[in-house]
Amino acid sequence: MSSSPAPRPSYREVFAVSEFRALWLSYVLSAGGDRVALVALTILVYARSKSPLLAAVTFAAGLVPYLAGGLFLSGLADRLPRRSVMIACDVARTLLVGLMLLPRVPLGALIALLYIVTTLQPPFDAARSAIVRDIMGADRYPLAAAVLQSTTRVVMVSGAAIGGLVVALFGAWPALGADALTFVASALLIACGTRARPAAAPGGPGGPNQFQAIGAGFRLVFGDPALRTLMCLGWLAAFYEVPEGLAAPYVGRLGGGAVAAGLLIATSQLGAAVATPIFTKKIGPLTRLKWMGPMAVLSCGVLAAAAGHLGLAASMVLFAFSNTLAMYQIAANTAFVERLPNESRAQAFGLANAGLVVGQGLAFAVAGAAAEVVPPSTVIALSGGLGALLACGLALRWRRMSPAVGRHTARHLGREASLTRQTQVDVVRSRIGSRG
Numbered sequence: 001m002s003s004s005p006a007p008r009p010s011y012r013e014v015f016a017v018s019e020f021r022a023l024w025l026s027y028v029l030s031a032g033g034d035r036v037a038l039v040a041l042t043i044l045v046y047a048r049s050k051s052p053l054l055a056a057v058t059f060a061a062g063l064v065p066y067l068a069g070g071l072f073l074s075g076l077a078d079r080l081p082r083r084s085v086m087i088a089c090d091v092a093r094t095l096l097v098g099l100m101l102l103p104r105v106p107l108g109a110l111i112a113l114l115y116i117v118t119t120l121q122p123p124f125d126a127a128r129s130a131i132v133r134d135i136m137g138a139d140r141y142p143l144a145a146a147v148l149q150s151t152t153r154v155v156m157v158s159g160a161a162i163g164g165l166v167v168a169l170f171g172a173w174p175a176l177g178a179d180a181l182t183f184v185a186s187a188l189l190i191a192c193g194t195r196a197r198p199a200a201a202p203g204g205p206g207g208p209n210q211f212q213a214i215g216a217g218f219r220l221v222f223g224d225p226a227l228r229t230l231m232c233l234g235w236l237a238a239f240y241e242v243p244e245g246l247a248a249p250y251v252g253r254l255g256g257g258a259v260a261a262g263l264l265i266a267t268s269q270l271g272a273a274v275a276t277p278i279f280t281k282k283i284g285p286l287t288r289l290k291w292m293g294p295m296a297v298l299s300c301g302v303l304a305a306a307a308g309h310l311g312l313a314a315s316m317v318l319f320a321f322s323n324t325l326a327m328y329q330i331a332a333n334t335a336f337v338e339r340l341p342n343e344s345r346a347q348a349f350g351l352a353n354a355g356l357v358v359g360q361g362l363a364f365a366v367a368g369a370a371a372e373v374v375p376p377s378t379v380i381a382l383s384g385g386l387g388a389l390l391a392c393g394l395a396l397r398w399r400r401m402s403p404a405v406g407r408h409t410a411r412h413l414g415r416e417a418s419l420t421r422q423t424q425v426d427v428v429r430s431r432i433g434s435r436g
Helices: 011-016 018-049 052-062 065-072 082-100 107-119 121-170 172-193 210-223 225-235 247-253 258-282 285-308 312-325 328-338 342-370 376-401 410-417 421-435
Strands: none
Touching: 011 018, 011 121, 018 052, 018 082, 018 107, 018 121, 018 172, 065 107, 065 121, 065 342, 082 107, 082 121, 082 172, 107 121, 121 172, 121 258, 121 328, 121 342, 210 225, 210 342, 225 328, 225 342, 225 376, 247 258, 247 376, 258 312, 258 328, 285 312, 285 328, 285 376, 328 342, 342 376
């Protein structure tokens, strides 16, 4: 084996792939439009009803329907061509948002339509995540994942801010109309910018039905110790993102207002958005795997410092540092993908994403309830401490099962690094078969 390392791929190579450019731009448009529309509709519902409960129910549409869509619809991106699934989701969401624009639509119908729109997001996300691996290959996939993760962070912050500005300047209806147009643009980009591929898994009469596919996905993800550990490492986001859910009451204790809360969220997200692509480019895949466990522990553990009654500037630094350490998610995501057979990739992504989104929603709800009794800084510190304890257990488990981080010889490390995609798929299939 040659001792000289292979040249690492660059972000220029990633964006040189025209299919990835089309997927990335479609994601920016549709995700940004969604954030704008969610803010617009929340403001519209509150303006018409004057009910904080209905406004909260509306905003919860960003989380709650994800569970149903992740469980029951994500597998469609395995049994049907993934490109077709994405286009169909965009077309359906265009029509649903169009119905919201009709005059005199009751508030209940508006909220129901929004929930249906959100339910179609998981199969779209699962199809996109799975097809990115098809397009980029094993070597460039981590960089592509870093780009998408950083884009998500930027969209979360800028989308909400732009949504409030658009509603203030033009009203809620133009914001909803813009959301419908983003879905149209996304569908056109995918249709014209990506090539058709056959379905990854068998469908039709000879293939598994919906519930069999869901059961198979559960057995694959939860039955394999490595996949289960990697998914749980991803779910730790529910603990280290609690500061965002408590940003308003947290800065309120410091004497700040809405601007300070927005700055707190923006700095934590944008810092990680800048650092994640650099980390993924400069740090090799084996090193990322070695650092994954310790970084997961620290991303949660550093939040214990919030108990020290920090000022606004120190809090911004602390939360930004915590989110920056969450770069370990790139290593977890990549290892998760490489251990999945292609015909189950979208279903597994759907299960993982559904658990992550619902877990974050529950964590925000529990943290908010706890902050009614104790100071928000205490809640954040406790959330970080609990997450760090769980991360320690996961990190130790991963260390025992991964040759890349365990006490193995350099020969084993080289062998791990040189495993091909097909070999890893064969290993996963053989394990599943031996359990059957």
